[in-house]
Amino acid sequence: MKELSNQSNSKPRTFPYKNLIIELHPEVYDPAEDSFLLLESLHINPGDAVLELGTGCGLIALACALKGAEVLCTDINPFAVQLTRRNKDRNVHHLIGAVEIRQGDLFSVLKKKELFDLIICNPPYLPTKATERTGGWFDIATDGGHDGLEVTKRFLEGVSAHLLPKGSAYFVFSSLSNQFILKQYLKKQRLFSCIVACHQFEGEELNVYRVSPTA
Numbered sequence: 019m020k021e022l023s024n025q026s027n028s029k030p031r032t033f034p035y036k037n038l039i040i041e042l043h044p045e046v047y048d049p050a051e052d053s054f055l056l057l058e059s060l061h062i063n064p065g066d067a068v069l070e071l072g073t074g075c076g077l078i079a080l081a082c083a084l085k086g087a088e089v090l091c092t093d094i095n096p097f098a099v100q101l102t103r104r105n106k107d108r109n110v111h112h113l114i115g116a117v118e119i120r121q122g123d124l125f126s127v128l129k130k131k132e133l134f135d136l137i138i139c140n141p142p143y144l145p146t147k148a149t150e151r152t153g154g155w156f157d158i159a160t161d162g163g164h165d166g167l168e169v170t171k172r173f174l175e176g177v178s179a180h181l182l183p184k185g186s187a188y189f190v191f192s193s194l195s196n197q198f199i200l201k202q203y204l205k206k207q208r209l210f211s212c213i214v215a216c217h218q219f220e221g222e223e224l225n226v227y228r229v230s231p232t233a
């Protein structure tokens with residue numbers, strides 16, 4: 019496949035995380051408070067089967083592999099998929115677990131029998147009106163639809179079918195989205211939930227939810 023272009027000929031932006039060097043790309047979400055809150059709330063054991071949906075630059079997926087997890091990560095954005103492949107290649111000598119990368123919409127790229135100990139997602143969660151959309155990849159990373167929960171709801175619909183019996187899923191929720199709708203949706207999907215991490219800004223609170231089909 020033809021390489022999608024990065025910023026002109028300038029050196030790509032990078033940042034360090036533990037012993038990883040992560041390259042960034044203008045068409046891909048830069049890791050932010052939400053990414054790090056999610057990452058730091060995960061308990062990864064060597065050998066865990068981990069699925070990350072919407073991996074962006076691949077930081078969370080690679081950090082899980084650094085701890086020995088076997089990771090499958092996906093993104094709908096082809097720039098993110100290529101960037102994550104580059105980030106895997108440049109850091110592969112530090113990784114204990116393997117990382118596989120696929121492009122596509124949420125669970126659509128999985129086979130029925132692919133099951134995981136952990137499913138992770140920092141979804142696009144900003145409430146967005148149709149008139150606010152520009153159609154770029156950055157929109158795809160942040161646009162949660164009218165209630166901020168469009169991708170989160172599709173994520174919650176799919177998790178039970180891909181979790182191992184004692185597995186759990188983690189996702190980011192913003193107080194800018196509709197918490198009432200989220201709670202109704204968790205009930206509808208028969209998912210047990212708890213908040214495992216929280217970060218407050220001016221006018222916004224970020225939560226990491228852990229959900230599982232059993233209590």
Ligand SMILES: C[S@@+](CC[C@H](N)C(=O)[O-])C[C@H]1O[C@@H](n2cnc3c(N)ncnc32)[C@H](O)[C@@H]1O
Pocket residue numbers: 047048049050052053054071072073074075076077078092093094095098122123124140141142158159160169
């Ligand atoms: C908020 S960013 C999070 C990126 C990264 N996981 C992080 O925490 O820094 C959301 C990511 O989800 C991807 N995404 C949005 N909708 C998606 C979908 N339907 N299927 C797969 N990935 C999606 C976006 O391209 C973007 O990379």
